[in-house]
Amino acid sequence: MTPEGIAQLAILGFVFFMLLNSAAIMVYVERKVAARIQQRMGPTLVGPYGALQPLADIIKLAMKENLRPKSADRILFALAPIISAATAFIAFAVVPFGAETAFFGLLDRPVPLGVADVNVAILWVFAVTSMGVYGIVLAGWSSNSKYSLLGALRSSAQMISYELSYGMALAAVLVLANSMSLREIVDAQAGTWLGFVPRWLVFLQPVGFFVFMTAGVAETNRAPFDFPEAEQELVAGYHTEYSSMSFAMFFMAEYINMVTVSAVATNLYLGGWHGPFLPVWLGWIWFLLKVGFLLFFYVWMRWTLPRYRYDQLMAFGWKFLLPLSVINLLMTAAGVLYFGA
Amino acid sequence: MAHNLMLFYAFGAIAVVTSLLVVAQSNPVYSVLLLIGSFVALAGLYVLLAAPFVAVIQIIVYAGAIMVLFLFVVMLLNAPREDAVQSGIIESGAARVLGALLAIALVAELVWAVSRSGAAAVGATGEREHAWSVTEIGQIIFRDYAFAFEATSILILVAMVGAVALAGRHLAEKKS
Amino acid sequence: MAELNHYLMLSGVLFTIGTAGVLLRRNLITVLLSIEVMLNAVNLSFIAFGHFLGSADGQVIVFFVITVAAAEAAVGLALVISLFRHVETLNPDAFRRLRG
Numbered sequence: 001m002t003p004e005g006i007a008q009l010a011i012l013g014f015v016f017f018m019l020l021n022s023a024a025i026m027v028y029v030e031r032k033v034a035a036r037i038q039q040r041m042g043p044t045l046v047g048p049y050g051a052l053q054p055l056a057d058i059i060k061l062a063m064k065e066n067l068r069p070k071s072a073d074r075i076l077f078a079l080a081p082i083i084s085a086a087t088a089f090i091a092f093a094v095v096p097f098g099a100e101t102a103f104f105g106l107l108d109r110p111v112p113l114g115v116a117d118v119n120v121a122i123l124w125v126f127a128v129t130s131m132g133v134y135g136i137v138l139a140g141w142s143s144n145s146k147y148s149l150l151g152a153l154r155s156s157a158q159m160i161s162y163e164l165s166y167g168m169a170l171a172a173v174l175v176l177a178n179s180m181s182l183r184e185i186v187d188a189q190a191g192t193w194l195g196f197v198p199r200w201l202v203f204l205q206p207v208g209f210f211v212f213m214t215a216g217v218a219e220t221n222r223a224p225f226d227f228p229e230a231e232q233e234l235v236a237g238y239h240t241e242y243s244s245m246s247f248a249m250f251f252m253a254e255y256i257n258m259v260t261v262s263a264v265a266t267n268l269y270l271g272g273w274h275g276p277f278l279p280v281w282l283g284w285i286w287f288l289l290k291v292g293f294l295l296f297f298y299v300w301m302r303w304t305l306p307r308y309r310y311d312q313l314m315a316f317g318w319k320f321l322l323p324l325s326v327i328n329l330l331m332t333a334a335g336v337l338y339f340g341a
Numbered sequence: 342m343a344h345n346l347m348l349f350y351a352f353g354a355i356a357v358v359t360s361l362l363v364v365a366q367s368n369p370v371y372s373v374l375l376l377i378g379s380f381v382a383l384a385g386l387y388v389l390l391a392a393p394f395v396a397v398i399q400i401i402v403y404a405g406a407i408m409v410l411f412l413f414v415v416m417l418l419n420a421p422r423e424d425a426v427q428s429g430i431i432e433s434g435a436a437r438v439l440g441a442l443l444a445i446a447l448v449a450e451l452v453w454a455v456s457r458s459g460a461a462a463v464g465a466t467g468e469r470e471h472a473w474s475v476t477e478i479g480q481i482i483f484r485d486y487a488f489a490f491e492a493t494s495i496l497i498l499v500a501m502v503g504a505v506a507l508a509g510r511h512l513a514e515k516k517s
Numbered sequence: 518m519a520e521l522n523h524y525l526m527l528s529g530v531l532f533t534i535g536t537a538g539v540l541l542r543r544n545l546i547t548v549l550l551s552i553e554v555m556l557n558a559v560n561l562s563f564i565a566f567g568h569f570l571g572s573a574d575g576q577v578i579v580f581f582v583i584t585v586a587a588a589e590a591a592v593g594l595a596l597v598i599s600l601f602r603h604v605e606t607l608n609p610d611a612f613r614r615l616r617g
Contacts, residue, residue, distance in 0.1 A: 123397040130405030353527045360554050364538035369546045390568040395576045407590045414594045451529040493584045500588035507595035
């Protein structure tokens with residue numbers, strides 16, 4: 001095996017490990033931020049500043065009994081959380097997070113920072129996200145419980161509706177960047193305009209960015225669009241009947257999906273790992289900062305905005321967001337035709 | 342490349358087994374899921390055939406959209422499973438044997454016909470190693486097939502209106 | 518290296534399976550699913566021919582087939598739903614009268 005191959009494998013392992021951890025870190029951050037927004041302290045007991053709280057949560061979940069309702073469909077009930085978690089991981093496979101590096105000359109050829117670089121990367125993310133719906137639908141159906149089924153139907157209808165706006169926002173970026181590879185799109189955003197404005201696509205595509213982030217929130221079923229788990233109406237939505245580690249897998253999938261959406265948004269609109277002050281080989285620090293900012297934004301929004309009603313959500317998606325994204329795509333295409341690429 | 346042949350057999354076997362189970366399964370929910378498995382295997386074959394764009398489209402449209410629609414309908418209708426009496430994949434013993442023989446004859450004939458045809462000679466001519474890019478396919482669609490493209494968009498519009506009209510008819514009746 | 522023959526045979530086998538499903542099953546949903554299997558078998562041979570002839574036309578045609586399949590599934594399922602409302606069954610033998 002070549003050293004480059006080993007480096008690639010190491011990157012793969014690192015990404016997997018970090019994604020696993022990101023769920024734990026996000027749970028902690030979410031609880032702390034939520035507490036601060038509500039003028040509480042949040043977890044303080046376990047470890048310094050309660051930082052070991054996620055670990056305690058995981059141990060607690062792992063010790064619980066894995067319950068399965070008597071009338072549930074045995075195979076599908078077990079399969080659903082696996083589909084959810086697996087699609088969450090697979091989607092991240094094509095997301096690059098740093099410039100090519102040779103690891104301080106350890107390697108003869110530089111390797112890209114990212115698990116895989118395929119020329120249909122954006123479509124890949126889109127395809128895998130659309131497969132994530134199955135985890136939710138199957139969880140709801142196989143539990144054989146009304147709350148679960150209603151939660152699953154709501155959440156999958158929501159995901160499918162918002163996927164359209166999501167796709168249209170992506171298409172506008174494709175038109176501008178003239179590529180489907182995330183790495184090429186990021187590299188198209190290097191440098192600055194007029195010497196101080198970074199060439200990030202968010203400045204060319206503010207509407208697209210808004211649509212993408214809104215649809216992304218809906219795709220990941222987060223507040224203010226978190227109907228699947230509207231506690232007051234549906235108990236816990238599609239995962240009502242789940243417990244122990246299978247519940248943890250849904251939970252993890254939700255947070256990893258958030259990370260993926262933020263990472264893709266960073267690559268598409270915020271210039272990925274390009275930023276001032278840092279040398280190129282430290283670009284991943286910029287990447288982490290930008291993703292971290294978007295994730296904080298997610299948490300902030302959840303604890304600040306009230307939940308929409310279900311019909312409001314569907315009306316918003318179909319009657320406002322979708323037309324807006326179509327207009328944005330047409331304007332972008334017209335602009336590219338007029339000004340040249 | 343023996344590598345490629347092995348992948349072909351792996352994906353092909355998955356596709357055949359899942360498709361068989363789709364047809365043999367009495368629970369429609371399982372049928373739908375197995376069909377998704379078959380689609381994913383076919384997408385793998387498309388990648389082997391240097392068509393990654395179609396492979397991804399296959400997953401987005403077929404597995405991600407059409408099959409979700411099927412799953413929704415199956416779940417919402419909550420249809421009873423076919424009963425043993427009427428499901429009768431095949432009822433009588435004689436018909437069973439006859440059917441099996443005919444199926445074997447059909448497959449054998451097919452293998453014979455394909456291996457006799459000139460298809461093998463084609464293999465050498467124009468095969469290309471690198472995958473077709475989205476740009477190339479897009480240019481073909483919008484240059485050579487522009488009319489067909491517009492026609493399908495009208496077809497989709499018609500289908501959409503038709504589906505809403507058919508499935509939502511009882512709502513209209515209730516209102517009036 | 519897999520040759521064109523391999524793909525054509527696989528496609529033929531899949532098409533046979535799909536046909537068997539349409540002919541043998543007594544559940545409208547499964548019949549529709551079997552039609553999808555048949556469409557996919559045809560798609561596979563289109564792509565295989567295209568690949569071995571060095572042309573992208575096969576892929577373009579598959580693109581159209583997928584679009585048409587989406588339209589077919591939408592209308593087909595809408596029909597199934599409105600039929601199911603009338604007779605509460607998915608057995609095609611139950612639909613013998615033209616008027617509900």
